[in-house]
Amino acid sequence: MIATKGYAAMNAGEQLTEWNFERRAVGPNDVQFDIQYCGVCHSDLHQIRNDWFPGIFPMVPGHEIVGRVIAVGENVSKFKLGDLVGTGCMVDSCGDCSSCKHGEEQYCENGSVSTYNGLNKYTDGMPTYGGYSKTIVVKEDFVLNVPENLPLSGVAPLLCAGITTYSPLRHWKVGKGHKLAVLGLGGLGHMAVKFGVAFGAEVTVLSTSENKREDAMKLGAHQFVVTKDEAQFNAVKDSFDFILDTVSAPHDIAAYMGLLKTNGVHICVGVPSEPSVIPAFALIGNRKSLAGSMIGGIEETQEMLDFCGENNIVSEVEVIDMAYIDKAYERMEKNDVKYRFVIDMATL
Incomplete structure (x- = not known):
């Protein structure tokens, strides 16, 4: 076993505290890497609070993880000491089902293994602990190559926020x-x-907040609509081929589906803590579709990282110390971050 330390919620809803724990020893197919940065995802807060399902505690969150390899197992062929690597939301899957064989491990029919708040059911049956920690041991097949030309702090959120949006667009x-x-x-x-x-689309940002207009345009958006403004909202009805819904707070999806063209698709990637009700008439009138998407498979995630390396795309981040995490959660709930907190693990 490998002794390490991290920040953990000892019980549901509690603030995070420093915690010493053990990782499994590096097996023949494993890669160990020391973590340099870990992104802070809204799902970290949801899981600490048991918003979605009962958690496994103590819980070490974090699934946007990047760092450098310090050990490899004897059968590992894809990585060597010193390589810059990352791990996202999964650390294993069955490898045998139809989804896994088609490179969509996130939809493993026997259940993929989450990077934290899960059980290593295909290895040792022990709980998984995430990236708010010094080091991690991951099966080679779930480790990704990170482009060396990108700022590492901005890469970390690509492992969740990046692939969660890249995958449905592709x-x-x-x-x-x-x-x-x-x-x-x-x-x-x-x-x-x-x-x-x-990808060449005409992009419009829909936001309840006028003060995000300038940022949206700087990011490359072509249009900006304040959804609380009835005139602006009505002006874009029947306008869009696709809506990518990233909102994690309760909202009226049916109202937004009125902004779609005939055959338009509303794609949910945000996960509110409360379910939504969608009247049938919001769908059938113009043959609209309501769909969902969850991260991406390992091959597609590597494709996304390579695309980002070639096009100099990273997340906009605010780098924080590990001890700042509870304050970061408070600010995240108030949308007071542009646009992702990333923990510098050297501060742990």
């Missing part, structure tokens, strides 16, 4: 000739804008 082949609306300009939304623009 799946629905969003690009030139399409009008894309990005609902919400936060950690997910700002990445959706960057990718949508990079």
